Amino acid sequence: MAYIALYRKWRPKGFEDVVGQSLITETLQKAIDTDKVAHAYLFSGPRGTGKTSTAKIFARAMNCVHGPTSHPCNQCEVCRHIISGESMDVVEIDAASNRSIEDIRTLRETIKFMPAEGHKKIYIIDEVHMLTTEAFNALLKTLEEPPSHVIFILATTEPERIPMTILSRCQRYEFRRITSGDIAKRLLYVAEQEHIDLTKGAAHILAVQADGGMRDALSMLDQCVSNAEGTIDEALIRNLLGLIGRDWLFSLSGAVFAGKGDVVIKDIDDIIRMGKEPLVILTEILEHLRAIMLYQAAPHSDTLAAYHDCMKELAAQAKKSTPQRVFAVLTVLQQALLSAKTSPSPRIAVEMGLLMASRATEGSATSGKTAVCTVPDTILERLTRLEQWAARESSTELVVQKSAETVSIPAEDEPSGNFSGESIPFPEEEAAFSVSSSTAGTVSAQEVSLPATAVQKKIKTSIPEPQTAMQRTPTDAAQAPSDSASVAVSQYQDIWDKMCQVLDKEKKKAVLSCIRNGRVVYIGEGEVIVSFKTAFMVKRANREDYFKCVDAALNTVLCGRYHMRSYQEGDAELSSYEKKNNNLTIDDPLPPQEILPSTVPVTEKTVVAAPEDSRKNLQESAILQPISLEEISSEERAVLEPLLKTVGDCNIYIEHKN
Template sequence: MAYMALYRKWRPDNFANLVGQDHVSRTLANAIKSGRIGHAYLFTGPRGTGKTSTAKILAKALNCEQGPTVEPCNQCEACQRINSGNSMDVFEIDAASNRGIEAIRDLRENVKFAPVNGRYKVYIIDEVHMLTSEAFNALLKTLEEPPAHVVFIMATTEVYKVPATIQSRCQRYDFKRITVDDIFNRLKTVVEGMDIKADDDALRMIAVKADGGMRDALSILDQCIALSEQSLTIDRVQQLLGLVGKEWLDKLVGALQSKDAAAVLTMVDEIIRAGKDLQQVLGELGIHFRGLMIFKAAGLVDGVDYYSQTDESIKKQAAGFTQEQIVWIIRRVHEAANEVKWSPQPRIAVEAALLEICQRDNLMNASSTTDKVSSVQSVDDGRIAQLEAKLARMMGMLKSGGAVGNGVSGKDSVATIHSAAKVTTATAKPIQVAANITEDGVELWQRTLDNLRSTGKEQVMACLQNCTFMGLNDVQFVLGTPKGVIKGLLERIYRKNIEEAFNGVSGLSLSMVCQEVETVPEPTPRKGDIQEDVPPPTDDDFGISELQDDERERLDKAVDVFGDGFVHPEDLQ
């Protein structure tokens, strides 16, 4: 008789033997007991977790000669035919090979026929997500209203690829990864049933390597038995899986702990000469440091490491690192694993990562400083964004020519600063202005504003509306700004625009300096704009004396609501 692989030989044949999926087996068993058998099921979960096995158990439970029953006998002709894959009423369809619409059309034609021997015709569609969209559409109607004697069981590892219209017509069961302890216990049962001696550490290493899949665990065990014949040791398993071993890993962690770069490079050379997979080595290292992280945080030995760890050994290693360092190391190891995938020189990526771990103190401090700078930068960016939004609202005032002061208004008046103005700084010493403000300086600033306005620099103009020209010397010209973010905005964003405009009209090469002032003085009109004193306007000027009684009454109400600040008619021209 041909040899049968362990994962097929030890496939569970009833719900009681289904490992790690109690929530699924219990629900299906209760449904069979109560007669609430659905017409379509969708099993989803990682590979090797029992989806297809559960589908076959359900098919046997429905068609067993003693059923429908929760415990199929596995002795009757129907059960034996299903176990051997020869049943005329149970159809296993590989959706990856039969993914087209023609296969689904054939299925639709066959479902109308009654079962040959059993009670139900069961269609098990494996990897159903591989069907084409046309095939899914062809299946919809049959799946929604199948004949009473038909049950569909669909299995997939990528349920998100199954259309929602298909999922809504099925009872969905999510299979979870099987725990290390459950896999270990099952492997122990298998080796005892085969009368093979196996170390517990070896079986646990296989259980960890299986990553939650029972089929993977049984396949690895099958290989290990073939290698070591009737005795299974951890060294044999380690050799077969390509693991570096606990001794080497502890030595590497010790070298990283003592920051011995030479020892680290020597150990990397050893594993490369031994033909080890560098990505596998980094995976082991990451799992090992995960154990240190959990022990450091909660004082627990997690049990997912490839190698058994005593409290003393893991405590000694954890003492050499802070929790922040361990987390940083895990992240760096994962980054290196990704780099190894695409690097033309994987060795360099591994060596660079391990050397960085040796220099972790300096690198972590630099990273912390960068994070702080980024945090401050984000705060400044937020304040600037708020200011830019405010400036955008002010653009309408500029376009309408409303009075906004300091030469940015429709009147284009330029402000001068009084000698009594108090100047303060937030981050620097007061700036000494070498030259007093002069008529020539005022004229240069006015021409600068005209230049900015004519070139469409509206945001710059809106920002300058609350600033005043304070003076210039041989190397710089000084602007007074209100307290807040205006100063930073001018210096960081608009400096180039303002300096180019000023130097362009003056023919000089000066740099701009911004100085925060407590209060921005009221703008003073330049020479030539000063007019003779004009008496205050009277009612006759506004035509108020000509108002009727009812009009005056409405005007009084408006004054009560909006105030009595009137605009002279000349200002409206």
């Protein structure tokens, strides 16, 4: 008789023989015993977990001469025909090669015939996810309402590729991966029945390499049997399967954790000289590091059963390394494995990955970095201190005294460590100072690292000379910082126009179309008050996405932090801001040499801030009082009318000289 492979010879004959799927087999047995068998089932799960075997056992249970029964005899003629694949009532269809709509139409034509020798006709469609969309559609109605003598069993490894219309018509059973312990027990049982001398350690290695599939484990055992003359031990299995020995794994991983690059290269050379592939080195070392990680987290995990003969060595290596260090090495090697799979020279990728892993730091695992280089601790410490100090300084205002031209730094904000002699100098032309035209200014944190002489020199060249109010140009007024005094009323329109130009350059067309219709009422104290004619415009201007754009443009024009607030014309709030303009105008009259004759009205556009000395002299010599058109004579009104047509709305003042 021809030799039969172990995975075929030891295919489960009954529900009790199915390894690791007791939940599913018990459910199916109860359904058979209570006569509650569905018309369609879907068995899904990884390869080698018993899907097709369970389907054939179910077919025998339904067609056995003693049944339907949950324990088929496997001795009657019907059971023997199903086991040998000769039964006319159990049809196995490979959907990978019979996937077209024509194949499904043929199935629909034959489905109406009654069973030949059993109670039911069982259709087992393997790899059902390979059917085309048209074939699935043709199967829908038949699958939902098949004849009473037909049962469908669909098997697949990729259930996500099956349409929901098919899934909803089936009872679904998920086959799980078989644990390595269950696989090892089954292998030892098969070896005992076949009179094979298999050690427990070898069985555990086969179980781990099978990755949850019983068929794979039996196939590997069959391979070892055909190449062994005596006992099948761990060394034989590692040689036959091309695995790296445990001694090499512990040596190589120890060199990686110790950061010994020369030992890493030597071990790689020795392993490759033994005929191992570079990718196998990375795969095996990753599995070994996984075992270390699992030992640190769960020392009694089932996965560690393969290390039962060297658990002491594994425990010693796990205690020498911190979990963060293991995570960092795993992160680097996983990236190296991906690179090696697509690299034209995998050995270079493997060597580079292991050398990078030997230099990986504990912080690389949490930061997500894969390429890690070694940096001296002194430099790292200095960089860390510098970053911490810069973060503190960014929130601290450093005052530059204009009179003394020195920088005042609070003592508690000075950088810690040895920064006094190791400060990083910056070129003078790159140090950007922001100095107000008032008596004080601010210096950024970056500028503190400049030598004292450089700071003083920079302040001397950057602080402008004092100017009187009449000497200031519109540009100077527009560039005043946010903490300065209120902007002159005469500059409002100019500032607003420049702000609109900034919005236009930034392509903020929607914002510009609304904002350009506003009238500036007041600028000062970090606010820009604008009035609009309609409530709709006010609502749009006060939207966050609108005023953020305007605030950014205003900050660009005014070189400070300003926030726009919008009101409708006639709002009571506007009067308070107009009073501020009036108070500003009264408090800051023109210097004596600029006072106009009484016959010429003094408008708010001609009244600007004056120095304190000039203001005091002016208050002693003249008083300005606002009046209305009704209070002046007809002759004065006739004189003012041409001017009012040109100027527009304005405030009128009469000068009373002492």
